[in-house]
Amino acid sequence: MSTHIRKKDLWSCLFLLCFWVFPLLYIGLTKKEISFFPRPLCYLQRVAFLFTNGIQQWPVYYFQALPENSEDWITLREEEYFQLQPFGYRTRIYQMFLPFVHYAMGYESQWQKTSLERNEELAAWLKQRYEAIHPQSLRLKAIQFVVVYYDINENFSLEGHWRPPPLEFFAPEKIKILSTHHF
Amino acid sequence: MKKIKLPQLREFFFASVDTVRLDAFRMCLAASMLLYFADWWKQGAEEWLTTEGFHISKEALPYHPWYVAPLSPEFLPWFGMLLFGSLTAVMVGWQARWTVWLALGVTVYATLVDQLSAFTLNKLAIAGFLVLALATKGHYWSIERGSPQKQSVWPIRILQITLILQYFTAGWSKAAYGDWLGHPYVFWEQLHGFYRTDLAAWLLREIPKPGWGIVQWLGLIFELLSPALFGFPALRVWGFMIGGIFQILVALTMYKLIYFSLVMFCFYVVFIPDPLLHRIRLSFRGIFSKKKFAGPTST
Structure with missing residues (x-):
């Protein structure tokens, strides 16, 4: 029995085979983008690289602010600025900082190239928001982002769901500055 | 419409089949995305979609340079109506051939507007809605009345x-x-x-x-x-x-990866045999009013 094929079905099927199925397979197997495809399209077709590597040290990020007339950094309460938790007990800003996500997905070059610009934009936004939320407080002269690598083999809490410890929990030598932004 | 013939492999991609699998997929995908977006919305719609939240500029985007501007906060309720309205319409099969394009559009927007909160789930949903936009008939799992139709099997194969x-x-x-x-x-x-x-x-x-x-x-x-x-x-x-x-x-x-699992389960639906899907559908019909679900009582 012959099957009659409508033109719309044929072209729709070919379109999805060429622009969805083939790239899904190619990118998934090679971890490379298709050079002649637009980058946003390759981004949409990159669905394979999930949980590919072990993580013995989980990064915990903190935002710190330096008020005018002060030499002491204050640690900002992240929940005052970010509420949305897209997958996992972490804010969306974590996704911006996490190196292993970008390395696993093959975005390290684009991510590294623009990471300082992103941090500067975030610092400027945090300063503006801080001064709007705390109008009585001193204005800020700097914002910095710090990270602590929380080793799962060292004193790691497994009580309940993930809760990042306060910065004071960690020894000072474990705290690393990602970037500092002066205004 | 003018019809053409192809010699080989056409049965695999273009055989004529019942629409129940694609309609069940449509209903499940729209329901899953409705739950997913509702959760994101409840957690912080303004942070996620509007200029009230932090959004990276075009020059500093981490993955690709396709910049989509966030909404002005006063447009948020309108976008919400479009987002949840279109997904609900697709889920219940109301004007599904057209509303699925709206659902596709709002899903693409919600994915591109914030690269920090879009994940594999969004990409799979975009692909799913695109297949539906190109192929859906919207007969089963629909509030609209209509007669059973056949369709080419290629959307099922792609999914x-x-x-x-x-x-x-x-x-x-x-x-x-x-x-x-x-x-x-x-x-x-x-x-x-x-x-x-x-x-x-x-x-x-x-x-x-x-x-x-x-x-x-x-x-x-x-x-x-x-x-x-x-x-x-x-x-x-x-x-x-x-x-x-x-x-x-x-x-x-x-x-929160429950939403990822839900979307993955939607793709399982297109592997379920038609008779079983009809039995499930008829069981639901028994629960809800007969008026709500169109279509025949047997296949």
Whole structure:
């Protein structure tokens, strides 16, 4: 029995085979983008690289602010600025900082190239928001982002769901500055 | 419409089939995305979609340079109506041929407006809605009355291939580009971090470490064997059982990944035989009013 094929079905099927199925397979197997495809399209077709590597040290990020007339950094309460938790007990800003996500997905070059610009934009936004939320407080002269690598083999809490410890929990030598932004 | 003939493989891609599988997929995908977006909305719609939240400029985007401007806060209620209205319409099959394009548009917008909160789930949903936009008939699982129709099987094939490739390339990337072959405790380590739910914490305390190595191997073998498990009808029941356990484990141990599992389960629907889907549909019809669901009582 012959099957009659409508033109719309044929072209729709070919379109999805060429622009969805083939790239899904190619990118998934090679971890490379298709050079002649637009980058946003390759981004949409990159669905394979999930949980590919072990993580013995989980990064915990903190935002710190330096008020005018002060030499002491204050640690900002992240929940005052970010509420949305897209997958996992972490804010969306974590996704911006996490190196292993970008390395696993093959975005390290684009991510590294623009990471300082992103941090500067975030610092400027945090300063503006801080001064709007705390109008009585001193204005800020700097914002910095710090990270602590929380080793799962060292004193790691497994009580309940993930809760990042306060910065004071960690020894000072474990705290690393990602970037500092002066205004 | 003018019809053309092709000589080979046409039965596989273009045989005429009942629309029940694609309609069931449409209903499930729209319902899953409705739940997912409702959760994001409840957590912080302004942060996510509007200029009130922090959004990266075009020059500093981390993944691709396609910049989509966030909404002005006063447009948020209108966008919400469009987002939830279109998804609800697609879910209940109201004017599905047209409303699915709206659902596709709002999903693309919500994915591109914030690269920090869009994940694999969004990409799979975009592909799913695109297939539906090009092919949906919207007869079963619909509030509209109409007569049963046939359609070409290619949308079902594209969705089936998508599920198989998603699993297989995920396994391949773990084995070829990740640590999974050389390090038996990748999954154990991944569960320690910020995905960890209360249940995951309890399991990590109770299950000895070597047990996690076995879980990891089973997961990897399932993903790599998924073309056989879902491709051969005789093995499909195993694919459903192992895959079901796999997705439920992910949903229970990793916070918010229940939405990822829900969308993955939507793709399982297109592997279910038509008679079983009709039986399920008729069971639902028995629960709800007969007026709400159109279509024949038997096939």
